[in-house]
Amino acid sequence: MSSGNYYEETAARLEKALQYCDDTKAVVVGDKTLDAVGDFFKKLFDVGKAVVVADKTTFEIAGKRVADALAAAGIEVETPYVYDVPHMHAEMSLVDMLKPRLAQTDAIPVAVGSGTVNDLCKYTSSLVNRPYMVCGTAASMDGYTSFGASIEYNECKQTFSCPAPRGVLVDMDVVCAAPLKMNAAGFADLIAKIPAGADWIIADLLGTEPIDHVAWRLVQDSLRDWVADPEGIARGDRKALAFLTEGLIMSGLAMQKAKTSRTASGAEHQFSHLWDNQRHTYNGEAPSHGFKVGVGTVATSALYERILGTWTEATFDAAIANADVNFRSWETIEKELEDHFGTTGLYETVKRECRKKYVEPDELKRRLALFRDAWPELKKKLADQLMPAAEIQSVIHKATAPSTPEEIGITRERLQYSYRLAQQLRYRYNVLDWTHDLGQWSAMVDALFLPGGFWAK
Ligand SMILES: [Zn+2]
Incomplete structure (x- = not known):
């Protein structure tokens, strides 16, 4: 990889991968992308109505801005659904909480968060037969673009089948400000592909x-480059985190392509x-x-x-x-x-x-x-x-x-x-x-x- 404009390199590789995916139509990774969430939303959905789904923390760091930016673009924005649950993790009772809220509207859910919020929104959206999109807030796992959601049910973590998001938008300003341990976790989830x-x-x-050779190449061709700068992750270096984000999103796209998580x-x-x-x-x-x-x-x-x-x-x-x-x-x-x-x-x-x-x-x-x-x-x-x-x-x-x-x-x-x-x-x-x-x-x-x-x- 050259040290030129890494966002362009990343965008080109992601664009290529998207052609193999049934669910996800667009991925954007860059600086200040949250400000452009309105245009991103309009390109993906016919419905001009959105509802932000977040937890208290992710609403503070990004959700509020997402809601404002959507409204500024002329999209009707309903009252956000903000989980206020201490030590929250993805479990079925939280799906049960969100489901009636989504069922009473035809607004498109816009998840703002990382693993937990995305999994909850992904699965609940599928229960009401609705596409959704996600604004990722940390490079913490490869589940943004994967089909299926990992949710605890009957005291057992299980993967529930559901479509991947139609769009993923990541603002690197938000990822760079995320807790180091979250991005470090994503790094470990990515290097696991070795x-x-x-x-x-x-x-x-x-x-x-x-082996599905297309899916294999999506993950393995650039893997060594994505994990080449662990010190950069520790420092919060923007380029290292952008490559990490790309690698994690790409892993999910490869799962969509191969229709199995074997790729990751x-x-x-x-x-x-x-x-x-x-x-x-x-x-x-x-x-x-x-x-x-x-x-x-x-x-x-x-x-x-x-x-x-x-x-x-x-x-x-x-x-x-x-x-x-x-x-x-x-x-x-x-x-x-x-x-x-x-x-x-x-x-x-x-x-x-x-x-x-x-x-x-x-x-x-x-x-x-x-x-x-x-x-x-x-x-x-x-x-x-x-x-x-x-x-x-x-x-x-x-x-x-x-x-x-x-x-x-x-x-x-x-x-x-x-x-x-x-x-x-x-x-x-x-x-x-x-x-x-x-x-x-x-x-x-x-x-x-x-x-x-x-x-x-
Ligand atoms: Zn994993």
Whole structure:
């Protein structure tokens, strides 16, 4: 990337990505863009009526200005809906609060906020069959442009299917003034696409989830550039934050293109989902999505590093030879899931997901042979994709996001057990399944915690 006008570079890349998206029609990232929200709105919607949806903080920092700018452009602006809820997070009761307000009008919701407000507005708008747009206030996660909203329901964080916003407008003055820890969280969520890409490479080889090459390129082509300046994130540097914002928005657009979150999430996200579902808190609050994903990113990068430094074709041959002996029946797995997750809450979900990825010994042997035959090439591909674990840890740390489990209140012992539980959480094939399928769990994962291992104290 040149150091010229980075907003033009960003706009050109986003414009190109938009042609692949069904829901999102326009994205603007720049300075003082909030002042032009009226024109942006008019281009996107036929209805000349808007309602701003925000929380108390985001209304103060941007929502009020958005409402004023819309009104100044001749758009009818209804009384804003402002959540006044302490320690607010996206949960169904807050959807239930917003829904009647949106149902009694035909105004277009204009979300002003980041993850929580956007998810609530995205899902509630879909419930009343209405398109919406969002003015992003922090580069804190990649959900602005993704379809689906992550909302807690029945004490479980779940993704509810709903369209992405029709438009996203980000004023970099607002993002630069956002709390550092929010942008640091977004940085961790973005750099996670490095090991997530490696996971997609192995799933692609298996054929369970083939790579969508257009979506792959939207995320991976510029990823190293987007995360090249972690100190810039820590300093609040405008260019570093603009690239971060672009990367996060692009990740969502890639999900729209591929119609799967595979483009943006692998095993590292399963650590985060696990801790979400365990309702993990540290110092009285749940660590942000990006903070959990960042620790998961170091965790899976460390595992990959050990694998690439250890495995040879002979490892796969040995696994094939032992496949019948090591085979675990579905009943054994079911019993283990019960031990791990109990019979309530997550149990039914993990049982369903694990059943989907359960294979008989013959299929397992076929898969192991696929990996073995591709090994020299696959090993090189993964090495090119990944970053050394210590390096990715240092980069995340420089951006001021947590890079050790203790920083989010997770002990090493719990992290070690979390690798195990994260593997069972979801069907999506990744490095944890791979390690498991080779019968290499203790040699790879447990060894990370022994003297000389990456997580040794
Ligand atoms: Zn994420």
